[in-house]
Amino acid sequence: MFKNHPPVPSGEGPGSERLRFSDLDAGYPGRPVLRQLSASIPALAMTALVGPNGSGKSTLLGVIAGVIDTTSGQLRYAEGRPPAFVPQRGAVGDTLPLTARQTVEMGRWQERGLWRRPTRQDRSVVGSAMERLGIADLATRQLGELSGGQRQRVLIAQGLAQQSDLLLLDEPTTGLDPEARERITALLTELVADGTTVVQATHDLEAARSADACLLLSDGRLVGQGPPEQVLTPTALSRIWQPA
Numbered sequence: 001m002f003k004n005h006p007p008v009p010s011g012e013g014p015g016s017e018r019l020r021f022s023d024l025d026a027g028y029p030g031r032p033v034l035r036q037l038s039a040s041i042p043a044l045a046m047t048a049l050v051g052p053n054g055s056g057k058s059t060l061l062g063v064i065a066g067v068i069d070t071t072s073g074q075l076r077y078a079e080g081r082p083p084a085f086v087p088q089r090g091a092v093g094d095t096l097p098l099t100a101r102q103t104v105e106m107g108r109w110q111e112r113g114l115w116r117r118p119t120r121q122d123r124s125v126v127g128s129a130m131e132r133l134g135i136a137d138l139a140t141r142q143l144g145e146l147s148g149g150q151r152q153r154v155l156i157a158q159g160l161a162q163q164s165d166l167l168l169l170d171e172p173t174t175g176l177d178p179e180a181r182e183r184i185t186a187l188l189t190e191l192v193a194d195g196t197t198v199v200q201a202t203h204d205l206e207a208a209r210s211a212d213a214c215l216l217l218s219d220g221r222l223v224g225q226g227p228p229e230q231v232l233t234p235t236a237l238s239r240i241w242q243p244a
């Protein structure tokens, strides 16, 4: 679960940080993954996490989301709402007996509590998140009956329904057709312009190049951070994707 950490000095201006971590180690029982990571995530900007399969991108998102514990180091957030986390599509069981709308409504649980009936405000937030993702017509369909791309959009709508100013997404456009990918890329850009800090793990180098900042991971270590044009150089990319 999301835990409170001492805040980093906040500020609204360009260049302020939404969160910062230093000397961070994290992983799973018996499997250390992230080693000595130190970096910051700029506020009101799009940050891309890039790296080969197994380099630790999802683990880092899980740590930032508060669902994976650190084993050492520090993680500090600026003042703001708890992060909204959109996991990889494959990480969500497709046999859950839920409709698309019920899945998006789960995004309101933190705000209203699990057992309270949805308020008019909840229904309006859920409805507009579904509209924004173009899935209003799927509301009554079972999650397990949806295509991969439709399910992905339901999960992103659930993230939006949390109305957080820090949105974390794990490969939000993987497996989507070009139109859906463009729609989501445009939506994420709009969210940043509206005051959200977005962090996405991605294998899409085009999306990473259009981000404001980039963290490059290799084997659980941070091997680059900064503007994409400085981090995603041909040399850096060929070094980490080179077969051993």
Ligand SMILES: Nc1ncnc2c1ncn2[C@@H]1O[C@H](COP(=O)(O)OP(=O)(O)OP(=O)(O)O)[C@@H](O)[C@H]1O
Pocket: 028, 029, 031, 033, 051, 052, 053, 054, 055, 056, 057, 058, 059, 060, 201
């Ligand atoms: N639940 C888990 N239990 C144990 N080890 C795990 C678990 N999840 C991931 N790992 C391991 O942690 C390492 C990092 O995995 P992670 O999913 O963070 O990488 P990734 O960069 O997101 O990869 P991908 O691009 O394939 O999604 C891998 O070696 C993986 O096998």
